[in-house]
Amino acid sequence: MNWKRISAEAAIILIAAVFVGSGTNGFRSEARRVSWIPRVVAPPKDPSLLYVEITGEVALRLHRAGAIFIDARRTSVYEQGHIENAISIPVWEYDADNRVSALQAKGIKPDVVVVVYCSGGNCEDAARLALKLAKAGFFNVYVDKDGFPAWQSKGWPITRGKQR
């Protein structure tokens, strides 16, 4: 067994994978791309201080009151159907951080009520996005833990298609 040679071979493949991986990542569309280092990644020790979990019923009341809704799911899923007037910020896709910054650029104040949702059940994308929003300065962030499937099944207002 020539371990030196075998390790060298393994290193060649590893280096090639790093180059091809980072190279292709740069050329993908934003919906198929990840950033090397997103701004918030680790769940905090006590997330309850940064956002509040609510049920679908409470979310509906906030919707009627004109709260801002944000969809944390993937772009493709958002386009198949989302809560009416929801803004799309797919938390795992490349420009999630930029879209959070864009909210503030649009003049949305940090004290507005923001409701984040994903696909319900055990989905954690909404919680992740809520953390990003909290770190960006929003301090009235709610997570609809029932998510989109429950909302849709109750016949509450939804729309399809790309974000306007």
Place this chain on the structure above:
Amino acid sequence: MAEQGMADHTGETAMIRLLESRWISLLVPVALGLVFVYSSWAKIADPPAFAEMVWNYRILPGFLVNPVAIVLPWLELLAGLALISGFLRKGAALLIGVMLVVFMVALSTDLVRGIAIECGCFPTAAEAKTPLALFAGMKLDLLRDAGLLLLSFQVLFSRPAATKC
């Protein structure tokens, strides 16, 4: 006692001869390579989805999740292609062996900690599963990884004429 030892020894040689036989040495790397090429494909097609799976394991510190999601699928693809083609075959077998050990450690860690996850190894239909079904799946995944690890050993340690070394 001596006879027993002799018998064991002959059995061992026969086993080695079988494991280093031409057909096994031709088939094993190709089969193992195909498994890795297949498993890499969905991950290469959709890195954000793979990043989420890596994060779900809750093992890597946050800053490593996305870099792993960018590089690991290509590492699987290139190592798989190397095994199939025979170019850098032993190095690829070493990498695949190391990857399998890492996957098995990750799966066992989450089994022990009671974190039910989708393995993310192969493309699967996106349907909600109960934690019990997920744990059963993780155990099967462990078993499969152990089998694949044995295949990588065959490529790494055998020295038949058929394999370029």
